[in-house]
Amino acid sequence: MLVQKYFPSERMVPEKDMDACGLFGVMNISGRRFGGEMAINAIKNMKVRGSGLGGGFAIYGLYPEYKDYYALHIMFQNQNLRAKHEVEAFLKEHFYVVYDEEIPTNPEINVFFPPIVWRYFVAPQKKSEDQTVTDDEYVVNKVMYLNTCVEDAYVFSSGKDVGVFKGVGFPEEIADYFMLDKLYQGYIWTVHSRFPTNTPGWWGGAHPFNILDWTVVHNGEISSYGTNRRYLEMFNYYCTLHTDTEVLAYAVDLLLRRQKLPIELVARIFAPPMWETIERMDKDQRELYTALRMTYAPLLMNGPFTVIIAHHNEMVGLTDRIRLRPITAGAKGDLVFLSSEEASIRAVCPDLELAWTPPGGEPVVVRLHSRDHLLSLNKSI
């Protein structure tokens, strides 16, 4: 499906990035759109969790006027206009581009080597041989082609009615640069502040990571990265960015989108219960959980992680099976929060009604027009 980058040996595969981070997500479960103020202030409150080497935002319900078109946010590094021409020729050949523009930025904000960032609203223009491919699959293929085969071009996001804004800097600087608080509204905001420990950071390497309308923000270092990456390669996902987050994002795509497993069970694949716990379950559940662990053993995300996965109508928070990285949930009225720290939720919502810490491997599933997030409340620590 995706484009394989050829390495003569496994040992040529570049080393993965390592980073520690701050995460925050907020969703209005009645679907009402709101501005970026809460997300920006919350992440600012966790400044020590970032190092100014990466920050980014994902916003759902971003382009209601273009919600039937795939919104491609594409960056061009090193002011490489040739890359832009190449990408645009490619888009013209494979898509109908209904509208495109440069994403507005504030020139007064100083950021590190800003790329050109452009957005394109497109519909697939399938050739006869592509007729059997679904639109989503088609878009994924093309995005992967752009990411792997066009130098200096990188697709930030590719979903409908969703967009990712990210770059090198503290997240509040990225927000100011793209003027997020002034220009945009959405019903889910997720945000990430990055603290890379082995790379200087580049604009494409910041979170959130996106495929179609799925986004992932992640904090952690996955010790099972090699196992996860090599399993995903069998399903034609080739990791080009060499970060833990990338394997999580692809695993989400494989299990949720392609294999259509429910998120509650996908959480049990990433952070499964111990065998001891499984043996104590009743027969049907034991059978199910044994099969899940056995089949998806290579997708166990081992080592510390917290992740916020979002797509339309849903935002999910999850921490690893032995809770080596924290996640806290909070709720007030229609607003539900997920955050690395409770303090940042309280900073933006002082009259919070509920705050809880789910145990390791227990997902907090926040759904539109539902109270499913409260299921994890009963199991909280």
Add this chain to the structure above:
Amino acid sequence: MYSYLLPEFTVKRLEDRCIRCRVCERQCANQVHEYDGELDRLFTTEEACVGCQRCVVLCPTNALHVQPRTADYRPNCSWTRDKLQNLKKQAETGGVVLTGSGNDRPYRIYWDHLVLNASQVTNPSIDPLREPMELKTFLGKKPDTLQVTYDNDGLPRLESGLHPNVPISTPLVFSAMSLGAISYPAYKSLATAAREFGTLFNTGEGGLPAHMREEFGVSAIVQCASGRFGVDPEYLNSARIIEIKIGQGAKPGIGGHLPGEKVSADIARTRMIPQGTDALSPAPQHDIYSIEDLSMLIYALKETTNYEKPVSVKIAAVHNVAAIASGIVRAGADIVAIDGIRGGTGAAPLATRDNVGIPMELALAAVDKRLRDEGIRHKCSILAAGGIRCSTDAIKAIALGADAVYIGTAALVAMGCTLCHKCYTGKCNWGICTQNPYLTKRLNPEIATRKLVNLLKSWSHEIQELLGGMGINAIESLRGNRDHLRGVGLEAWELDVLGVKGAGE
């Protein structure tokens, strides 16, 4: 006894310590020691000594020293002592030089050039004394995906059927050692230890005695080899896994050898052959001359066992092992067992044992990579065999891509074996590789079982320690995770084949 052949060992007896108790004389099946009553002295026939150290260990006054006798011929790097001695043996007999146990040639041992990772700062190491550390492993074919439905209570239920998989409590399995090659006490100890620890033993090609099936079938991998010794539907159905033995690391390209001297009444009954006849397995399986023939045998065995048992195919690691393994998986096998050049045997021609096949580390890396390139790695489990000496060899094999490892020689050593390489003579003084009742009763199955269980326990603990150090709390997260390995002192091509970065890269 050969003429003009120098002894391999020097037997030194400290006369002032010797109390003439004659233990050495009774213990040595090779008749090295002989007591002369008139002179009240023990004499030695060094030419017969195999260096098994039985007499040394049992001598109550430590009067005996048995040492290799190396510096006798004129030193010569090309015409070594071994080469000269073998030439003399061949000149005298016109026969094939035989040997037992595993390859002792100085081929590179890749385990000794691979180092493991540990967590520092950016992710925490996990303490196995305080946190769960899971080693449970499933052997068998895994599906691409699972279907799940929700019942009326909103609870998820498994919809998909699964291929048979066998859980083992630790990724360590006793490798194929047949009854006949090893003694009944040794065989029974392996079976008992495997059952007690929740793992498996492999019957080898010598069958599973009928009286053991009910108790030990649940822990048995039964082999169906080219000689088809002891194979019937009841045998196949009593087991957990069925293994088709195509090849063996110690002697790729040839079949098993059990000399008639070792075929006692019990062994004859289990193997379904006349007592005292040589049990020589054909080199190939005569119903498998191609991959489609293999597929037919795999499915014949599955039919016989109602598709309830995984079928393993064991091959020796040879030059194009990766392509062969891929064919085996496509032929329908649930497990591929790869036996490397250092795998052991009860009897093999020296020329074959020492020169045929490739190191398991390279074979394993190549097979794992090929199966992944073809997107079928999850459709089988890989069992790696041949020269796994310690827990770190095992953990490195798992990081290279194995699901579990077979341990043979290590288990024998745990029971008492000292690697004298004379398994083919049937005169094992340790009672392991012999059928002589005078010798086999030396091996107490209860004590040997304890030792084997302890071996599994200590290796499992060590694997848990190392996993925790890497920040991993389930063995499946290390499987094929070559990021946790680095090579030291290897050449670029070797790192390429292993798919492992050099240290510092």
